[in-house]
Amino acid sequence: MLPSPFAFERPSTIAGAVRAVGKSGDGMFYSGGTELLLALKMRVIHTDRLIDIKGIKGLDRIALNDANDIELGARCTHNKIANDPAIRAHVPALSSLCANVANIRVRSVGTIGGNLCFGEPHADPLTMLAALDARLVLIGPSGTRVVHADDFIRSELETVREPDELLTVIAFSRPTGPATYRRFKHGERPSVNVAMAWSLGASGRTIRSARVRVGALGSRPQPLKAIEDVLQGLSVAEVRPAIEAVLPTALGELEVNEDRHGGAEYKRHLAGVLLLRNADEAIAAAGSA
Amino acid sequence: MTHVLPISFSLNGQAIAIDVPAHTLLIDLIRDRLGLKGTKRSCDMEVCGACTVLLDGEPISSCTTLAVDVDQREVTTIEGVTPPEGLSRIQKAFVLHGGLQCGFCTPGFIMAVTALLKATPHPTDEEIRHYLHGNLCRCTGYTKIFEAVRSLAAEQVSEDAA
Numbered sequence: 210m211l212p213s214p215f216a217f218e219r220p221s222t223i224a225g226a227v228r229a230v231g232k233s234g235d236g237m238f239y240s241g242g243t244e245l246l247l248a249l250k251m252r253v254i255h256t257d258r259l260i261d262i263k264g265i266k267g268l269d270r271i272a273l274n275d276a277n278d279i280e281l282g283a284r285c286t287h288n289k290i291a292n293d294p295a296i297r298a299h300v301p302a303l304s305s306l307c308a309n310v311a312n313i314r315v316r317s318v319g320t321i322g323g324n325l326c327f328g329e330p331h332a333d334p335l336t337m338l339a340a341l342d343a344r345l346v347l348i349g350p351s352g353t354r355v356v357h358a359d360d361f362i363r364s365e366l367e368t369v370r371e372p373d374e375l376l377t378v379i380a381f382s383r384p385t386g387p388a389t390y391r392r393f394k395h396g397e398r399p400s401v402n403v404a405m406a407w408s409l410g411a412s413g414r415t416i417r418s419a420r421v422r423v424g425a426l427g428s429r430p431q432p433l434k435a436i437e438d439v440l441q442g443l444s445v446a447e448v449r450p451a452i453e454a455v456l457p458t459a460l461g462e463l464e465v466n467e468d469r470h471g472g473a474e475y476k477r478h479l480a481g482v483l484l485l486r487n488a489d490e491a492i493a494a495a496g497s498a
Numbered sequence: 499m500t501h502v503l504p505i506s507f508s509l510n511g512q513a514i515a516i517d518v519p520a521h522t523l524l525i526d527l528i529r530d531r532l533g534l535k536g537t538k539r540s541c542d543m544e545v546c547g548a549c550t551v552l553l554d555g556e557p558i559s560s561c562t563t564l565a566v567d568v569d570q571r572e573v574t575t576i577e578g579v580t581p582p583e584g585l586s587r588i589q590k591a592f593v594l595h596g597g598l599q600c601g602f603c604t605p606g607f608i609m610a611v612t613a614l615l616k617a618t619p620h621p622t623d624e625e626i627r628h629y630l631h632g633n634l635c636r637c638t639g640y641t642k643i644f645e646a647v648r649s650l651a652a653e654q655v656s657e658d659a660a
Contacts, residue, residue: 214521250542312633314544314547318556
């Protein structure tokens with residue numbers, strides 16, 4: 210399959226890229242193309258102009274800033290995040306997640322920003338980033354705005370990003386407790402995934418707060434509020450029975466699409482299994498810290 | 499509207515300068531305009547790995563890469579890793595271990611294994627499986643391919659030990 214013809218521009222600045230997309234027609238930002246080119250080849254989307262952002266310096270930076278925030282440039286490839294020493298040290302689950310996105314060829318060129326902006330519900334990174342309470346920085350013609358990962362998806366394959374807004378950075382606080390991720394998949398995309406991030410008290414034995422997100426079931430990752438509530442203030446030693454006690458209620462509140470990945474009850478069951486595996490890993494990590 | 503851009507790149511060590519429409523896919527440039535037919539198109543959606551080529555040494559799907567993106571870079575195809583006479587050590591290992599039947603997926607596997615062994619000369623069994631899980635083969639059942647790659651890892655280890 211061949212995409213329809215389009216023009217190609219290579220701006221060297223963020224402002225230049227935003228101007229280039231916005232000036233007319235239906236230009237689109239382009240980097241790895243691992244999602245976009247597939248859609249263009251199948252002709253399910255159309256563009257008259259691709260604005261290649263690979264020439265913009267700094268968009269593939271990974272840094273731990275002075276505010277103890279981890280910043281991921283949106284153009285970081287999955288491979289780059291997987292192999293980054295700071296990510297491996299501070300968020301090993303994110304490193305591992307990125308090391309297992311799709312396949313080696315997709316990881317070589319596909320970017321974290323592109324993955325998020327495509328809005329595919331069956332994707333790995335957003336579930337984890339939502340559990341980490343990540344902020345997404347969008348730069349458009351009228352300035353910069355920050356959107357929380359939880360609020361980024363409008364509907365399936367649609368985000369709140371305007372066409373002329375460029376996602377530049379994804380930032381989240383360096384975790385102060387275990388951050389874990391588990392998925393189940395039949396093909397290359399997750400059928401169900403679950404991420405959990407704990408903030409531990411000073412002793413390391415008590416959970417100050419927890420964020421739990423279940424992804425790929427609806428259009429966006431969903432919080433498991435009942436689990437988060439029960440974990441708050443809880444001793445790490447009491448986690449498993451506490452989760453098991455509220456698990457059926459928590460899973461019952463999930464909105465679940467039935468699709469080729471499975472029926473609703475099956476996927477709810479998987480979410481529960483994955484949550485408990487996250488919990489076991491987090492308990493072990495908290496115990497060894 | 500067709501937007502044509504000039505690109506210059508290295509293809510298997512040979513300098514290429516050519517004008518390409520912006521929407522040209524790398525696989526079509528390699529196969530149809532430059533005549534190297536070793537790179538295969540199969541799934542056309544970055545899942546099967548038959549079209550794998552190396553871009554600056556990294557494996558990519560040429561079916562879903564724009565030709566304009568190889569400008570000023572190095573592309574290596576199966577022709578570039580095959581000696582003028584005979585076979586490379588990776589190709590020999592595939593033959594020796596029966597790591598192919600119809601052969602359609604083989605160029606992609608050879609390219610992926612080339613990249614794997616360059617990045618990780620002595621991969622563990624798990625590393626081999628993890629790296630190659632994105633290359634599909636409908637004939638062999640993978641065991642023979644896995645054994646071929648494992649023999650290369652072992653061979654390198656014994657060479658190092660000697």
